[in-house]
Amino acid sequence: MAPMPESRPYHHGDLRSTLLAGAERTLREKGAGALSLRELAREAGVSHAAPGRHFKDKQALLNALALSGYDRLGQALEAADDPALPLQRRLTALARAYLAFSLDNPELLELMYARKHEPDASEQMAAAVDRTVGSLERVIADAQERGEIIAGDPQHLTLLTGATLQGIASFAAGGMLPAETALDGIEELVHLLLHGLKPR
Amino acid sequence: MAPMPESRPYHHGDLRSTLLAGAERTLREKGAGALSLRELAREAGVSHAAPGRHFKDKQALLNALALSGYDRLGQALEAADDPALPLQRRLTALARAYLAFSLDNPELLELMYARKHEPDASEQMAAAVDRTVGSLERVIADAQERGEIIAGDPQHLTLLTGATLQGIASFAAGGMLPAETALDGIEELVHLLLHGLKPR
DNA sequence: ACAACAATGCTGACAGCGTCAACAAAGATG
């Protein structure tokens, strides 16, 4: 337990990433409200004002966090999308990936969606969102071309699908729907989405 | 502009409601992050610690705010539900009411859904949620009895429908979907929900 | 009527926070 003077080099070397990593850990463990720049600085072994060099604002840190969230979500979705699959299974895989991400990172997801697009950095953010939605849009568009899905503005259809996913994910992440129930129900959910509520 | 000593009675008389009202105004105008107990106290013309008598915590105030949100949302939904309407129009009316509320109170909605169910006051909260979801569940159940909707666990179906609504509302409230577009698209959205994405 | 009590206010203090300005060390550049 010796303090271990440690004689850190004056320059941390990788403070920015360290801060982001710490922030994400705190976010996951204690929620967004418990995030403090000073605390992060302490954990990184650096003075209380050091974070200011890398993030002008607390908000700037949160933005960066959200951005990296979109990045990882986008990757997860792209990795989960297999264009060779038949429509229903393809959609199911995508939905499962989205839900899994939401359950793994509920606080991060909240951060990502709570974004009030203040003009700064909104550009990157918008691009990230587009990329995230891209996977879904591609599936819809493909299916439409093959006639597996009704005609209509693909953006509208993507919106409906995305909204449903987002809704379920938000329910599950918020705890008003047990994780297992949500995951188990995915198949049925996609089926309903495709076939509708009315009897055929 | 005289300070007008005003000689307020020592007891404010209705501080609790005044605080809640002020909080909601701030919430609507400047967002949840800008909410400060001390500022609210100043606006109400009381000392900085007075709010503590009515809300043990800042969180307690937020909970109360969310609770009243559920109340009003529930009322709006119940008022919008006309059991005499045919299914599709009935659902559309409900969806429109939900969306309208979300667009009117985006920050409040965020608060309501960001609820981490800490054991305290979660009881009231859960009841409020149930009441809110009730309207929707009733529509689904009614339609099922009449055979206008496929069989299956009504809770599942309600969940799908509710999730879709919540998703759209969250998109719209978050600004990634213009309000007008969302409102105009409701009819189509309900249609898609009922008939599914696949061609018939 | 009045004493006791509960409810609701006030003041003052505390630690923690984000942010800024002024200064210092280390790297990078020419």
Place this chain on the structure above:
DNA sequence: CATCTTTGTTGACGCTGTCAGCATTGTTGT
């Protein structure tokens, strides 16, 4: 090797939520 830039440090400021102790008012039981 001198100079400039980047990235640290320290110290201060005003703000916040919360608490303890005290004051005033309203209510209740006798």
